[in-house]
Amino acid sequence: KFRFNWLIFVRLNISQQQAVEYISGPCLVLAGAGSGKTRVIINKIAYLIQVKGYQPKHVVAVTFTNKAAREMKERIAQTLGRKEARGLKISTFHTLGLDIIRKEYKQIGIKSNFSLFDDNDQFSLLKALTEQWFDGDKDLINQLRHTISNWKNDLVDATIAMARAQTKKEQLFAHCYQLYEQQQKACGILDFDDLILLPTLLLQSNEQVREKWQNRVRYLLVDEYQDTNTSQYELIKLLVGYKAKFTVVGDDDQSIYSWRGARPQNLVLLNQDFPSLNVIKLEQNYRSSGRILKAANILIENNPHIFTKTLHSELGYGEPLNVISANNEEDEAEKVVNDLIGHRFATNSRYGDYAILYRGNHQSRLFEKILMQNRIPYKISGGTSFFSRIEIKDLMAYLRLLINLDDDNAFIRVVNTPKREIGPATLQKLGQLAEQKSLSLFKAAFDVQLTELLPPKRFESLHQFVNWFSQLSDNAQHDPMPVVDQLLHGIDYQSWLYETSPSPAAAQMRMKNVEQLTSWLDSMLKGDDIDEPMTLEQAVMRFTLRDMLERNESDEEEDAVQLMTLHASKGLEFPYVYLVGMAEGLLPHQASIDEDNIEEERRLAYVGITRAQQVLTFSYSTERKQYGDVSYLEPSRFLLELPQDDLNWNSKKQQTSEQRLEQGKSRLAMIKAQLAKAKAEL
Numbered sequence: 001k002f003r004f005n006w007l008i009f010v011r012l013n014i015s016q017q018q019a020v021e022y023i024s025g026p027c028l029v030l031a032g033a034g035s036g037k038t039r040v041i042i043n044k045i046a047y048l049i050q051v052k053g054y055q056p057k058h059v060v061a062v063t064f065t066n067k068a069a070r071e072m073k074e075r076i077a078q079t080l081g082r083k084e085a086r087g088l089k090i091s092t093f094h095t096l097g098l099d100i101i102r103k104e105y106k107q108i109g110i111k112s113n114f115s116l117f118d119d120n121d122q123f124s125l126l127k128a129l130t131e132q133w134f135d136g137d138k139d140l141i142n143q144l145r146h147t148i149s150n151w152k153n154d155l156v157d158a159t160i161a162m163a164r165a166q167t168k169k170e171q172l173f174a175h176c177y178q179l180y181e182q183q184q185k186a187c188g189i190l191d192f193d194d195l196i197l198l199p200t201l202l203l204q205s206n207e208q209v210r211e212k213w214q215n216r217v218r219y220l221l222v223d224e225y226q227d228t229n230t231s232q233y234e235l236i237k238l239l240v241g242y243k244a245k246f247t248v249v250g251d252d253d254q255s256i257y258s259w260r261g262a263r264p265q266n267l268v269l270l271n272q273d274f275p276s277l278n279v280i281k282l283e284q285n286y287r288s289s290g291r292i293l294k295a296a297n298i299l300i301e302n303n304p305h306i307f308t309k310t311l312h313s314e315l316g317y318g319e320p321l322n323v324i325s326a327n328n329e330e331d332e333a334e335k336v337v338n339d340l341i342g343h344r345f346a347t348n349s350r351y352g353d354y355a356i357l358y359r360g361n362h363q364s365r366l367f368e369k370i371l372m373q374n375r376i377p378y379k380i381s382g383g384t385s386f387f388s389r390i391e392i393k394d395l396m397a398y399l400r401l402l403i404n405l406d407d408d409n410a411f412i413r414v415v416n417t418p419k420r421e422i423g424p425a426t427l428q429k430l431g432q433l434a435e436q437k438s439l440s441l442f443k444a445a446f447d448v449q450l451t452e453l454l455p456p457k458r459f460e461s462l463h464q465f466v467n468w469f470s471q472l473s474d475n476a477q478h479d480p481m482p483v484v485d486q487l488l489h490g491i492d493y494q495s496w497l498y499e500t501s502p503s504p505a506a507a508q509m510r511m512k513n514v515e516q517l518t519s520w521l522d523s524m525l526k527g528d529d530i531d532e533p534m535t536l537e538q539a540v541m542r543f544t545l546r547d548m549l550e551r552n553e554s555d556e557e558e559d560a561v562q563l564m565t566l567h568a569s570k571g572l573e574f575p576y577v578y579l580v581g582m583a584e585g586l587l588p589h590q591a592s593i594d595e596d597n598i599e600e601e602r603r604l605a606y607v608g609i610t611r612a613q614q615v616l617t618f619s620y621s622t623e624r625k626q627y628g629d630v631s632y633l634e635p636s637r638f639l640l641e642l643p644q645d646d647l648n649w650n651s652k653k654q655q656t657s658e659q660r661l662e663q664g665k666s667r668l669a670m671i672k673a674q675l676a677k678a679k680a681e682l
């Protein structure tokens with residue numbers, strides 16, 4: 001049955017169409033921001049399935065966030081039909097890795113019910129393992145965590161790390177890595193980086209498994225390719241094999257994750273590793289006004305470039321870029337929010353059309369405060385996440401223990417929540433026994449020797465808990481959802497929340513969050529029309545992944561101002577953008593100034609600028625209070641690198657009536673251009 005739906009292709013230019021239709025070999029779409037790279041990916045998936053007859057299960061696409069993956073899947077399901085899209089695999093690298101691990105855990109040599117550790121879990125494990133050397137020193141532990149992560153991203157295991165270590169410190173770190181690996185194996189723990197590392201090592205070493213996956217992944221597409229790290233690139237190569245049927249899209253100027261091991265050089269490597277690579281460039285930007293685009297282009301010209309790219313916009317020149325300067329940070333937040341209120345009123349826009357972007361999470365606080373004071377709805381990504389709320393952490397720990405009784409971190413969190421009279425002394429004894437016998441805490445609780453170590457009453461409380469819980473865990477194998485209900489009732493979690501919350505209203509809120517999580521869980525276990533049903537293990541790991549990748553990502557569409565870090569804004573677009581904290585020390589960040597790593601900061605600014613469609617406003621303050629001290633800030637060097645004729649410093653007040661007239665005219669021109677575009681597309 002041949003159905004050709006031209007509708008999908010209506011809005012592609014010639015180069016985009018070429019990129020979509022080229023499927024005979026490896027393909028790289030290298031292009032600047034807003035040029036339709038992501039759109040190419042979406043259309044290409046539809047093209048492969050609908051026109052080229054690929055079965056959805058043979059098409060695999062990788063996006064940078066789970067949210068982007070869900071949106072993409074939804075759009076394709078709408079275009080192709082839900083049934084037709086079923087089985088299509090669109091996910092992040094980590095979720096893809098998790099899927100491979102879940103199917104191949106035997107080959108990898110781990111047990112099926114492993115636990116996934118998040119940053120906090122990893123931190124406490126490393127803290128415990130390094131006690132004798134680091135004495136709980138937070139900075140050192142974090143440094144170690146970072147180093148281990150880098151090793152894993154570069155496919156270096158503990159043995160290699162040890163062999164390569166030269167200085168005393170490197171040797172100690174490598175030794176800690178060894179201990180960490182051992183502990184991981186013993187307790188069935190995987191960390192974030194293992195989700196890429198383990199599948200990569202497996203596919204490297206096991207030809208049979210490799211062929212199986214290559215047969216499954218007949219076409220691979222990767223968005224935001226510039227931010228892949230070494231192990232991810234290796235995984236791509238292993239999955240596509242010699243047939244090299246893949247399309248990756250990226251922009252070297254938007255590489256902003258080198259601190260997480262991303263290697264923009266992978267763009268160059270691609271050319272060397274696949275000599276037949278077809279490189280397609282897109283040159284029209286469909287997102288931003290001419291002025292915004294010009295500013296972005298001029299800024300990024302200050303960075304050295306391996307590739308030449310050009311980008312133009314036909315959306316009209318647009319309004320000048322405003323710069324709001326303020327005396328201090330509170331003043332800055334006030335001015336920005338006032339500007340936003342005024343603009344919204346004048347243009348009758350939605351709150352959801354505005355984004356406030358900043359370099360670091362801590363910068364959101366004052367903006368939140370002022371937005372709240374003005375009763376403006378806002379949504380924040382990157383702050384305290386849903387998953388870091390106490391009640392959610394409790395429930396997640398219970399769920400983790402349910403799927404893996406050997407998860408010691410989870411055990412410690414739940415054993416006394418709610419209070420069960422199992423105090424630190426009891427836990428210490430239990431811990432000693434566990435260590436002595438190389439058992440997990442849960443297993444050690446069943447050891448006969450424990451009766452000698454603990455007073456009968458304590459032993460009794462502990463035993464009651466572990467017996468009850470191992471029964472639950474058994475039952476959860478078959479039908480998990482009723483078990484989760486039993487669990488919540490069994491521990492009478494609701495009463496516990498009322499006891500421990502500051503107010504009944506707070507307790508209610510927390511209970512609502514718990515219900516939110518269980519209802520998500522329920523729908524994941526059941527599956528829906530696009531997603532297959534998941535096992536409890538899969539669902540719990542998805543939650544952990546979501547927590548780590550997209551702090552507080554919410555799916556509901558609400559009309560709210562969006563606050564997020566520049567890192568989190570990648571790939572997104574908004575009609576009106578405020579890029580705040582444009583001061584030396586904030587953007588570029590002080591650490592990067594000290595380390596002379598300005599280029600990545602400039603790319604961050606580039607990413608921020610290119611999120612804006614119509615109006616871009618910068619802000620900065622000249623004073624900053626930190627730990628009680630006041631420091632003086634200079635406007636960011638990036639502001640000075642922008643074309644000054646297009647900037648309107650401290651706009652509004654000094655604006656002459658001519659300028660306003662000009663502005664009105666250019667806004668009109670832009671609206672006209674957009675109307676014309678919309679008409680043409682219809």
Ligand code: ATP
Nearest residue numbers: 011012013032033034035036037038039286287571
């Ligand atoms: P980024 O580098 O920021 O990820 P991108 O290259 O992925 O950007 P897209 O997000 O795919 O760009 O597209 C930017 C905007 O331009 C989107 O709103 C998209 O719908 C629109 N767009 C892309 N191609 C076309 C086209 N041919 N005609 C009309 N609009 C387009």
Ligand code: MG
Nearest residue numbers: 037038223571
């Ligand atoms: Mg994109």
